[in-house]
Amino acid sequence: MPDTIAVCGANKFPFDDRISASVTRSSFQLTPSRMTSTDPHHIWHPYSALLSRQPVYCVESAHGVRLRLDDGRELIDGMSSWWCVIHGYNHPVMNAALTAQMHKVSHVMFGGLTHAPAIELTEQLLRIVPPGLQSVFYSDSGSVAVEVALKMAVQYWHAKGQPQRQRFVSLRGGYHGDTIGAMSVCDPDTGMHGLFRDVLQKNIFAPQPHCRFGEPCSPQDIQPLTEILETQSNTIAAVILEPIVQGAGGMWFYSADYLAQVRELCTRFNVLLIADEIATGFGRTGALFACAHADISPDILCIGKALTGGYLTLAATLTTREVSDTIDQGEPGVFMHGPTFMANPLACTAAIASIKLLLDSPWQANIARIEHALEQGLAPCRDLDNVQELRVLGAIGVVEMKQAVDMKSITRAFVEAGVWVRPFGRLVYLMPPYVIKDVDLEKLTRAVTLVLARTG
Ligand SMILES: *Cc1c(COP(=O)(O)O)cnc(C)c1O
Numbered sequence: 001m002p003d004t005i006a007v008c009g010a011n012k013f014p015f016d017d018r019i020s021a022s023v024t025r026s027s028f029q030l031t032p033s034r035m036t037s038t039d040p041h042h043i044w045h046p047y048s049a050l051l052s053r054q055p056v057y058c059v060e061s062a063h064g065v066r067l068r069l070d071d072g073r074e075l076i077d078g079m080s081s082w083w084c085v086i087h088g089y090n091h092p093v094m095n096a097a098l099t100a101q102m103h104k105v106s107h108v109m110f111g112g113l114t115h116a117p118a119i120e121l122t123e124q125l126l127r128i129v130p131p132g133l134q135s136v137f138y139s140d141s142g143s144v145a146v147e148v149a150l151k152m153a154v155q156y157w158h159a160k161g162q163p164q165r166q167r168f169v170s171l172r173g174g175y176h177g178d179t180i181g182a183m184s185v186c187d188p189d190t191g192m193h194g195l196f197r198d199v200l201q202k203n204i205f206a207p208q209p210h211c212r213f214g215e216p217c218s219p220q221d222i223q224p225l226t227e228i229l230e231t232q233s234n235t236i237a238a239v240i241l242e243p244i245v246q247g248a249g250g251m252w253f254y255s256a257d258y259l260a261q262v263r264e265l266c267t268r269f270n271v272l273l274i275a276d277e278i279a280t281g282f283g284r285t286g287a288l289f290a291c292a293h294a295d296i297s298p299d300i301l302c303i304g305k306a307l308t309g310g311y312l313t314l315a316a317t318l319t320t321r322e323v324s325d326t327i328d329q330g331e332p333g334v335f336m337h338g339p340t341f342m343a344n345p346l347a348c349t350a351a352i353a354s355i356k357l358l359l360d361s362p363w364q365a366n367i368a369r370i371e372h373a374l375e376q377g378l379a380p381c382r383d384l385d386n387v388q389e390l391r392v393l394g395a396i397g398v399v400e401m402k403q404a405v406d407m408k409s410i411t412r413a414f415v416e417a418g419v420w421v422r423p424f425g426r427l428v429y430l431m432p433p434y435v436i437k438d439v440d441l442e443k444l445t446r447a448v449t450l451v452l453a454r455t456g
Contacts, residue, residue: 030058030070054408057415062089065436067420075420078430078444083247083279084310087357088435094311097353101346110138110342117348124355125316130275130289130297135324137317137335138343142278142304143177145315146240148337149274149300150181153238156272156323159330165237167201169228169271173208174241175248176276185240187249204228204236211255213244213293213393222261229269238272238300239265244290244393247279251398251427253391259294272299272323278315282306282358284431286367286394299323309354314347358434366434370395373438374430377445381452388426397445398429399452410455417447428452 040053048054058070065088067075080086087094101117108115122136137152139145150168157165170176170185177183183191184200193200206225211217229236243259246252266273275298280290284306287293291301300323304315327335341347374397381387381399388400404425414421421428421444430444 035070055412064088064090065433065440073415073418075415075418076432076436076440076444076447078419078421078432078448080306080431080433081310083284083305083431084308086282086284086306086434087309087354088433089310091309091357093357094309094350094353097349098311098346101349104345106346107341107344109340111338115343115345115348117345117352118343121343121348121352121355124352125303125318128288128355128359129301129303129318130291132297132320133301133318134321135319137319137337138348139315139317139337139339140313140341140344140347141177142302142315143179143182144339145278145302145304145317146176146182146185146274146276147179148317149240149276149302150185150238151337152300152317152319152323152327152335153272153274155327155330155335157237159326162234164235167203167232167236169204169206169225169236169239171208171241171246172205173246173250173252174276175246176240176242177278190249204232208246208250208252209254209258211258212391213253213255215255215257217255217258217261221255221258222265225262226265229265229271233269233271236269236271238274240274240276242276242278242290243280243296243298244285244293245280245396248424251391251396251400251429253393253396256294259291260296263294263296263298266299274298274300274302276302278302278304282355283363283367283434284394284396286364286371288363307354308347308350309357311350311354312344312347314344314351361434363434367394369438370432370434370436370441373441374445377442378430378448380449384452386455387452395434396429396431398427399448401426401428401452401455405455410451413451413454414447417451419444419447421448 035058039056044050045056059067060070061068065077067077125136126134137148139148154166157163168185173187174185176185180199183196184203188205206228209221211221239262244253244256263273275291277289281303282288291298299320301318308314371392371394374392378390378397378399382390386402388402391398405423405428410423421430428448430448432441432444
């Protein structure tokens with residue numbers, strides 16, 4: 001029943017091959033009845049119920065910071081498609097790089113084979129990541145990069161003759177992905193540990209740091225983690241955290257001093273530190289990597305999301321020579337992971353082009369410009385009765401409401417105001433593509449202010 005396979009709009013990719021047009025150009029017509037039958041009845045969306053009939057909007061195409069819906073409406077994207085699309089959609093440089101690579105090789109297995117995009121990307125990453133990280137493992141999504149990081153830590157301690165070090169410490173309010181291992185280090189409440197009790201490893205949670213970004217860390221803030229490490233470090237493989245910005249677990253910005261102290265504690269108690277920069281990496285917080293705010297290097301780093309500028313799915317787990325050498329020298333003498341799509345050449349090519357675009361741009365000034373515009377544009381939200389607080393860091397603006405928003409009505413209001421903003425719980429937040437112009441930033445923040453003023 002090929003009719004039930006829904007793709008939006010016609011395939012407009014600029015194929016220049018002599019392949020027959022009937023093969024490359026889909027004849028699929030997205031009729032209204034298909035939108036209301038196939039999608040809600042057969043396709044899951046993130047954290048959705050098939051039966052809930054939450055409205056979804058169909059994107060026909062996208063360009064720059066604008067999403068074009070199938071009914072012709074255009075929305076300014078305030079989400080960068082969840083941190084990813086930093087250079088905007090349909091970028092000519094990215095398109096050209098991918099088209100060229102596609103004509104060489106789109107995918108090839110990475111077992112026993114290598115290719116220029118993987119090598120070039122690795123050289124590029126090693127130049128920009130926090131110092132000391134030397135060994136790179138590519139995978140296909142952020143959650144898998146976290147799984148790989150956890151496995152690296154376990155294998156490291158196994159090779160060191162301390163196989164009892166199997167547990168992880170993470171922070172309340174943290175988010176590290178949706179797979180079983182990653183879930184076991186997510187906040188136990190938002191990660192629904194009760195529901196998955198019997199399949200999740202029992203890890204250890206330190207309280208969320210209360211000290212804010214820009215503030216020093218109080219002794220009370222670091223004390224619980226200190227105690228955990230003092231008393232249990234011989235069973236702990238690693239501490240895992242999102243440096244500076246806790247993303248999907250609460251959009252919370254915390255003290256760089258706290259992060260620096262966590263690094264010191266990990267060194268003192270001989271526990272590995274895993275920095276999950278899947279959301280924060282590639283400039284979002286004003287530093288290329290958020291670890292730089294505290295001038296620290298982790299033992300293991302996870303990156304993903306903006307790595308390919310949002311073009312393709314790719315993630316990486318980086319570690320020190322010490323960790324990778326130790327794993328190599330232990331049993332079974334290899335690192336035990338190997339995804340089918342490891343270091344996919346197209347994805348690596350997208351990453352190379354995206355990083356080059358970023359580094360060739362005045363990205364720091366640009367993030368500072370967006371930060372300023374978010375501060376200014378969202379400032380009126382501070383006076384709204386239903387708003388708890390406004391916080392801005394780098395190209396991230398968060399309006400924390402007093403009560404959870406009604407997703408259905410607020411989403412419709414945003415769409416009607418010409419913007420794409422997707423809140424969760426009490427959090428309405430913006431993280432626009434870095435290429436957004438001042439006038440569009442103004443439209444975006446004005447829409448948020450107006451919609452929130454009318455809400456509740
Ligand atoms: C998004 C995210 C992940 C998971 O990445 P996926 O690509 O969705 O699997 C992990 N950690 C952090 C900090 C993230 O923001």
